[in-house]
Amino acid sequence: MTALAKGRIAPQSGTAFEVKKGQLLKITDPFGEQVCDLMCYRLQDTEEWLSSGRTLDYAGSWLIRQGHVLYSNRSNPMFTILKDTCGRHDFLLTPCSLEMFHKLYHHQGHHPSCHENLYTHLQPWGIGPDRIFTTFNIFMNVQLQPDGKLTVEPPMSKAxxxxxxxxxxxxxxxxxxxxxxxxxxxxxxPIDWELLEPEQQALRL
Incomplete structure (x- = not known):
């Protein structure tokens, strides 16, 4: 199986690139317990973007895993999850932001965030800060408590x-x-990623 492109995302950073229809995107947690935020847009029209609400609606589940489809705000399939060795991801919470670190962590000054890392790397396609919506948070472990509260627990992903x-x-x-x-x-x-050729043999990973 041939990788068209691959890379390692350094801790607290990000990347962005184009993926063609039918290509496969493999995202790996090389050391375990590390979340990867994913956001995507239609290449030909960036007003169509990944939608948490549509995806949860059509899945009938707040847990998105192998076999599920990630839908756009226009109800079109964007990604299908073919394989998933972890099985625990989040599609409820927005990406961490500087404002979140100020409000929830009481951090002073600048702090790296997924929100900033996403819009910084998506700027070449004309995507700005206000167009970063709820991300698919790969390997993130969010739990629903009986009293209705959400808690963020350590990821279940192993190396x-x-x-x-x-x-x-x-x-x-x-x-x-x-x-x-x-x-x-x-x-x-870090997080590793690979863009793979859309060959049938790629499904036998």
Missing amino acids: GDWILLRAEMDLIVGLTACSAGQSNNGRFK
């Missing part, structure tokens, strides 16, 4: 866990290695 997605349209994709300590069990680690 080497991965998820494989097939693009269902031409896309612009932004990825991060999450910058929020609570989401990553207090440590910041």
Whole structure:
């Protein structure tokens, strides 16, 4: 199997690139317990973007995993999850932002964030800060408590866990290695990604 492109996202940073329809995107947690935020847009029209609400509606589940489809705000499939060795991801919470670190962590001054890392790397396609919506938070472990509260627990991903997605349209994709300590069990680690040829043999990973 040939990788068209691959890279390692340094801790608390991000990247963005184009993915063609039918290509496969593999995202790996090389050391375990590290979240990767994913946001995407239709390449030909960035007013069509990844929608948490549509995806949860059509899945009938707040847990999105192998076999599920990630839908756009226009109800079109964007990605299909073909393989998933972790099985625990979040599609409820927005990406960490500087404002979030001020409000929830009481951090003073600048702090790296997924929000900033996404819009910084998506700027070449004309995507600004206000167009970063709820991300698909790969390997993030959000739990619903009986009293209705949401809690963020350490990721369940182990070293080497991965998820494989097939693009269902031409896309612009932004990825991060999450910058929020609570989401990553207090440590910041890299995320690996590979863009793979859409060959049948690729499904036999």
